[in-house]
Amino acid sequence: MKKKIEVGIIGAGRIGFHLERDNKRVKPASHFGMWLKNKKTDIKYISDKSEKSFFYAKKMVPHIEYFKDYKKLLAKNPQIISIATWKDTHFRITKDAILKGIKVIVLEKPIANNIIQAKEIVELSKKKNVKLIINHRRRFDTEIIRLKKDLENGIIGKILQVSSNYVYGILTTGTHLIDTLRMLLSNITGDIVKVSGTISLKKNFKPKDDINIDGVCIFKDGTKATIQNLDMKSYDNFDIHIYGTKGKILITDIGRKIIKYDVIKSPEHSGFTELSLSGKKISRGFARKQFEVLGENALNCLINKKAEPLCGARDSFIDMLVIDKLIKSSKKNGKLLSI
Numbered sequence: 204m205k206k207k208i209e210v211g212i213i214g215a216g217r218i219g220f221h222l223e224r225d226n227k228r229v230k231p232a233s234h235f236g237m238w239l240k241n242k243k244t245d246i247k248y249i250s251d252k253s254e255k256s257f258f259y260a261k262k263m264v265p266h267i268e269y270f271k272d273y274k275k276l277l278a279k280n281p282q283i284i285s286i287a288t289w290k291d292t293h294f295r296i297t298k299d300a301i302l303k304g305i306k307v308i309v310l311e312k313p314i315a316n317n318i319i320q321a322k323e324i325v326e327l328s329k330k331k332n333v334k335l336i337i338n339h340r341r342r343f344d345t346e347i348i349r350l351k352k353d354l355e356n357g358i359i360g361k362i363l364q365v366s367s368n369y370v371y372g373i374l375t376t377g378t379h380l381i382d383t384l385r386m387l388l389s390n391i392t393g394d395i396v397k398v399s400g401t402i403s404l405k406k407n408f409k410p411k412d413d414i415n416i417d418g419v420c421i422f423k424d425g426t427k428a429t430i431q432n433l434d435m436k437s438y439d440n441f442d443i444h445i446y447g448t449k450g451k452i453l454i455t456d457i458g459r460k461i462i463k464y465d466v467i468k469s470p471e472h473s474g475f476t477e478l479s480l481s482g483k484k485i486s487r488g489f490a491r492k493q494f495e496v497l498g499e500n501a502l503n504c505l506i507n508k509k510a511e512p513l514c515g516a517r518d519s520f521i522d523m524l525v526i527d528k529l530i531k532s533s534k535k536n537g538k539l540l541s542i
Contacts, residue, residue: 207245208505210238211281213273213296215249215256218311218338219287224259229490234285234309237494239263243502244283250276277303283501285309290375291412294320297335301327307334307505309497313378314519318527325516334504335516336497339382341458342514343496346486350452350461351387353485358463359447362391365428367443370435372413373526377430382514382522383443383458384420384428393423394521394542400529401537407434418529421539451478461486 212219212234222228223236231237238244246264249257250273257269270276277284277300284305286296294315300308301324308328314337315321328335341347354362365388369380385394400418407415415432422428433440443454451464462482469475496513503510521542528540 208243208283208502209247209279209281210244211248211250211276211279211284212238212246213250213276213284213286213300214288214292214311215251215253215260216287216289219251219285220249220256220260229492231492231494231498233494234287235260237498238285240495241498241502244498247281248276248279274299277305280304283307283309283505287311291316294324297324298327301331301333301335304331305333307336307501309336309338309501311338312382312519313337313374313523313526314516315523316374318520318523321520321523325520328516334501334510334512336501336504336512337514337516337519338497339379339386339514339519339522340493340497341379341383342386343493343500344458344491345496346461346491347383347386347454347458350454350486351390354387354445354452355390357449359445359452360449361447362388362426363446363448364426365443365445366431367428368431368433368440370407370433370440372409373416373432373529374413375410377416377432378522378526380430380441380443381420381525382518384430385518385521385525387443387445388422388426388428391424392426395420395525396423397421397539397541398525398528398532399537399539400532402533403432405432405434407432408436414530414533416526416529416533418532418537420525420529451482453482456488459486459490460484460488 220235222232231240238246248268250270369377400416403415403417409415420428441457445452453462463485464478464482466476467479469477500513532540
């Protein structure tokens with residue numbers, strides 16, 4: 204029997220482990236579930252400050268070893284590790300893992316807590332030939348991947364403008380929005396080259412160490428994408444409206460549903476056109492198994508030297524750079540800043 208690939212998980216909290224116990228979520232729903240379900244991998248080690256998750260994990264993987272200190276897990280040299288800790292620890296743990304010689308690292312977003320740290324991780328991972336995969340989840344969503352190709356093939360013609368919403372802090376959750384916009388548009392419009400940001404005047408819910416920013420991202424060809432912060436305590440939201448010369452795409456239901464609106468003759472004004480009120484759903488309207496795609500991408504990066512992360516260190520660094528400039532712009536009364 205072929206030996207399974209040894210995996211270690213650092214951080215067994217919500218995204219690292221406990222979402223697997225949420226009955227409503229599509230499984231796998233966590234890093235633990237991702238590696239548990241994959242027949243090619245064996246979860247050998249788990250590290251967390253609390254042993255609570257370990258007791259649950261041991262029921263599913265009896266031979267799993269627990270370490271309170273993540274450095275002891277790294278000393279075991281697993282072939283792949285997942286880092287699913289809080290964002291202010293990402294830099295330190297990821298740097299230690301790279302220096303220890305771990306060749307494939309799956310890291311929760313963001314790549315680091317600031318742009319200086321992010322740059323160091325990018326440079327170090329490149330120097331040590333480490334495949335660092337950042338879990339910007341839409342990069343691993345089969346329907347969003349398909350939409351990217353459809354947009355590039357002109358499904359709504361030339362892109363005119365984009366408006367979008369996020370919740371719960373520009374660094375914590377807004378990074379997903381920035382990354383998704385870049386994923387979908389950069390091959391068509393060029394990457395983001397300028398931004399303008401303002402601090403949201405609403406007292407919307409956010410982490411204590413984060414900030415809510417409203418802003419505009421300008422792509423190389425002049426396309427503008429607005430980003431607006433909403434209150435997570437009212438409801439979750441991840442809506443993206445993409446307007447083109449031949450119609451509109453709406454990504455809604457937290458990314459689960461993609462709807463296309465066609466251009467039609469106006470029923471009210473002769474000689475005018477408008478967007479149809481009823482759109483056509485062009486995606487499966489339910490959650491996809493993004494963690495499965497993420498896991499397979501990580502395995503491919505380990506086995507195939509030519510394989511690349513679907514969301515690597517460089518893309519995550521650019522996301523951080525955009526956010527850094529949005530924050531700096533907000534402190535300069537919305538001054539337009541170049542990336």
